[in-house]
Amino acid sequence: MASKQSTQHKILDAAQSLFAETGFNDTSLRQITSLAEVNLASVNYHFGSKKELIQAVLQRYLLVLMPRLDQEFIRLLAAQQPNSISQVLSVFVKPLLELNKVHQNGTRMFLQLLGRGYTDVQGHLRWFFNHHYGAVLDKLVLLVQQACPALPPSELFWRLHFSLGTVVFTMASNEALAEIAEADFNENVDIEGVILRLLPYLSAAIAAPVPTIAQFSQTAPVAAGEGR
Amino acid sequence: MASKQSTQHKILDAAQSLFAETGFNDTSLRQITSLAEVNLASVNYHFGSKKELIQAVLQRYLLVLMPRLDQEFIRLLAAQQPNSISQVLSVFVKPLLELNKVHQNGTRMFLQLLGRGYTDVQGHLRWFFNHHYGAVLDKLVLLVQQACPALPPSELFWRLHFSLGTVVFTMASNEALAEIAEADFNENVDIEGVILRLLPYLSAAIAAPVPTIAQFSQTAPVAAGEGR
DNA sequence: TTTAGATTCAAACGTACATTTCAAACAGGT
DNA sequence: ACCTGTTTGAAATGTACGTTTGAATCTAAA
Numbered sequence: 001m002a003s004k005q006s007t008q009h010k011i012l013d014a015a016q017s018l019f020a021e022t023g024f025n026d027t028s029l030r031q032i033t034s035l036a037e038v039n040l041a042s043v044n045y046h047f048g049s050k051k052e053l054i055q056a057v058l059q060r061y062l063l064v065l066m067p068r069l070d071q072e073f074i075r076l077l078a079a080q081q082p083n084s085i086s087q088v089l090s091v092f093v094k095p096l097l098e099l100n101k102v103h104q105n106g107t108r109m110f111l112q113l114l115g116r117g118y119t120d121v122q123g124h125l126r127w128f129f130n131h132h133y134g135a136v137l138d139k140l141v142l143l144v145q146q147a148c149p150a151l152p153p154s155e156l157f158w159r160l161h162f163s164l165g166t167v168v169f170t171m172a173s174n175e176a177l178a179e180i181a182e183a184d185f186n187e188n189v190d191i192e193g194v195i196l197r198l199l200p201y202l203s204a205a206i207a208a209p210v211p212t213i214a215q216f217s218q219t220a221p222v223a224a225g226e227g228r
Numbered sequence: 229m230a231s232k233q234s235t236q237h238k239i240l241d242a243a244q245s246l247f248a249e250t251g252f253n254d255t256s257l258r259q260i261t262s263l264a265e266v267n268l269a270s271v272n273y274h275f276g277s278k279k280e281l282i283q284a285v286l287q288r289y290l291l292v293l294m295p296r297l298d299q300e301f302i303r304l305l306a307a308q309q310p311n312s313i314s315q316v317l318s319v320f321v322k323p324l325l326e327l328n329k330v331h332q333n334g335t336r337m338f339l340q341l342l343g344r345g346y347t348d349v350q351g352h353l354r355w356f357f358n359h360h361y362g363a364v365l366d367k368l369v370l371l372v373q374q375a376c377p378a379l380p381p382s383e384l385f386w387r388l389h390f391s392l393g394t395v396v397f398t399m400a401s402n403e404a405l406a407e408i409a410e411a412d413f414n415e416n417v418d419i420e421g422v423i424l425r426l427l428p429y430l431s432a433a434i435a436a437p438v439p440t441i442a443q444f445s446q447t448a449p450v451a452a453g454e455g456r
Numbered sequence: 457t458t459t460a461g462a463t464t465c466a467a468a469c470g471t472a473c474a475t476t477t478c479a480a481a482c483a484g485g486t
Numbered sequence: 487a488c489c490t491g492t493t494t495g496a497a498a499t500g501t502a503c504g505t506t507t508g509a510a511t512c513t514a515a516a
Contacts, residue, residue, distance in 0.1 A: 007493080023348070026253050028473060039495055044475060046493090119347040119400045120251070126404070154413040158425050161405055162394045166433075169393025172347065177389055185382035197386050200436045205394075208432030211424075235463080256503060267465055272505060274463090 008046045010036040013103070016057045020112035024054050024120045055128050058117065061099055061110040066133050068095035073139035082146040086203040093195055100191075107191050108174055115168030148207050159206045166202060170194060236274045238264040241331070244285045248340035249403065252282055252348045279352055286345065286353070289327050289338040294361050296323035301367035310374040314431040321423060336402065336419040343400030346392075376435050387434045394430065398422065 005013075014036035018027040029050060033040045047053040072091040076083050099106035117125045144156060151159070170177070171194075178189040187193075233241075242264035246255040257278060261268045275281040300319040304311050327334035345353045373384060398405065406417045415421075 023253075025251075026348075029475090030473075039493095040474095041476080041496090042494070050474065115347070115397070118404075119343070119397070120254075154409065154415055155425070157409060157412065158405075158422070159429055161401075162398055162426065162429050165397025165401075166390045166394045169346070169397045170390055173389070173393075177386070181382060181385060184385065187382055194386070196439075197383070198390065200439050201387055201390050201433045204436030205429045205433035208428045211428055257505090258503080267463095268504095269466090269506080270464070278504065 007036075007038050007042050010038055011043055011046065011053070012057055012060060015053055016060075016103070016109050016113065019054065019057060019116060020109050023116050029053075051124055054125065058110075058113055058125070058128075061102055061106065061113075062133065064102055065095055065099060065110070066136050068098065070136045070139070073136065073143060076143055077139060082149075083143065084203075085144065085147040085207045086199060088140075088143045088147050089199055089202055089206075093199070096195065097192060105191075107195075108171055111168060111171035112174075115172045118164070118168060144206065151206075151210060155210055156206075159208075163202050163206060166205075167198060170198065235264075235266050235270050238266055239271055239274065239281070240285055240288060243281055244288075244331070244337050244341065247282065247285060247344060248337050251344050282353065283356055286338075286341055286356075289330055289334065289341075290361065292330055293323055293327060293338070294364055296326065298364045298367070301364065301371060304371055305367060310377075311371065313372065313375040313435050314427060316368070316371045316375050317427055317430055321427070324423060325420060333419070335423075336399075339395070339399035339419070340402055343396040343398075346396045347400055372434065379434075379438065383438055384434075387436075391430050391434060394433075395426065398426070 011032060015027075015032045018031055018035065021027075022031075029043050030040060032053075033043060043050070043053055047056055069092070072095065076088060076091065096107050096111075099110050103109060117129070141156065141160065144160065145151070145153070148156065171191075174191065174194065178194075181187050181189045239260060243255070243260045246259055246263065249255075257271050258268060260281075261271060271278070271281055275284055297320070300323065304316060304319065324335050324339070327338050331337065345357070369384075369388065372388065373379070373381070376384065379387070402419070402422065406422075409415055409417045
């Protein structure tokens with residue numbers, strides 16, 4: 001059944017699974033074409049190169065996710081009074097879960113792939129991402145800034161990246177974590193449950209009080225800078 | 229100057245830099261021996277294999293760090309009243325920064341390597357780590373449990389893993405993040421600064437209020453809580 | 457000085473990789 | 487049925503990898 005997919009589709013499906021599991025550089029085109037049951041040369045025929053295949057795998061999700069996120073951000077930015085940090089983070093939930101319509105386990109797949117894009121050395125991916133979706137993320141930064149006016153821009157920058165790490169790492173090891181959680185706590189853990197657990201964690205983290213200079217001076221003379 | 233190191237030492241130094249920067253699988257022995265200015269075969273002669281070299285690079289730091297952490301944990305566990313979550317997390321700072329005595333930029337190197345160990349696919353490393361240092365980490369779990377008695381065990385489990393993700397991901401992409409931060413905010417970002425930024429973030433996150441069942445049901449109207 | 461063990465060296469081994477080539481198979485419009 | 491452009495196929499190209507080999511060189515005790 002389901003063998004009447006196009007070669008391109010079969011390649012994309014096989015590639016995303018292997019990429020998510022093993023990383024981009026550690027997954028060979030031979031593994032991909034073998035799993036997809038297509039000829040080795042077809043990757044270069046249909047996608048040009050391995051690099052472009054990686055980008056195509058991500059684009060399948062980004063083209064669905066980012067416009068959805070963008071419209072949510074625009075909606076929040078139009079609000080009269082600033083939104084709370086947990087309101088801002090909440091808008092991620094539905095768009096992310098809708099990636100499950102793109103593909104089975106699409107949400108988990110996408111988030112794992114996103115993590116690989118950051119931890120593997122893929123300069124072309126960073127450029128690709130910022131070039132296509134930088135504007136959307138700028139809106140997010142603005143929203144968080146409004147939600148947490150006490151945060152200096154540089155502190156906000158770091159906390160957003162800390163949060164990205166939380167999400168990405170959790171999704172990367174989701175399978176193992178879910179297994180342990182179910183064995184130890186008898187809890188049925190799906191991707192939605194994990195995302196909902198993340199919300200209060202991240203909300204509290206991003207809005208955490210900023211230590212004063214005095215507190216810093218103990219072990220570290222870090223200049224708390226203001227950005228521009 | 230400083231050319232009178234043993235071949236093993238030169239290999240370890242070169243390997244840790246390249247491993248931290250590029251990952252374990254994406255760094256070749258030829259790159260390592262070329263940077264170390266030693267013969268290609270000497271890695272296999274002195275360490276046996278690439279796997280064992282990876283473990284040796286990590287052991288140089290773990291043998292210093294873990295006993296220090298262990299004694300800190302034992303000290304905290306002996307306290308009369310339970311320690312706060314930020315007290316518990318604070319004990320990581322000094323032992324981590326003392327890794328700079330093991331080697332220049334030792335702290336950053338070690339944390340990046342730790343991140344690589346989790347994100348790269350290195351089954352042997354996971355086993356190696358749990359086998360040697362599982363008992364130390366059990367003490368940490370106990371301390372956090374005492375600091376946050378309101379947290380159900382399953383929630384604590386997830387939040388500790390969220391936090392591990394924060395640290396590991398941040399260190400894995402530390403170079404890129406530091407570059408951006410310096411370019412955008414004119415901040416000199418060293419590893420100590422990042423660690424000190426992580427403390428309040430993680431403290432607030434781990435101790436975040438646990439949402440009630442009712443709050444879960446909608447899309448997530450999570451109350452923005454105050455830390456501790 | 458001799459000698460035995462530890463270390464270094466250049467070269468090769470076998471394997472795996474991304475990519476290219478070009479002929480074969482296929483498709484749909486005429 | 488014929489042709490044209492698209493897709494697939496098997497094989498080969500050149501490069502890089504981890505590891506092994508065996509001779510050359512060093513080191514230090516006898």
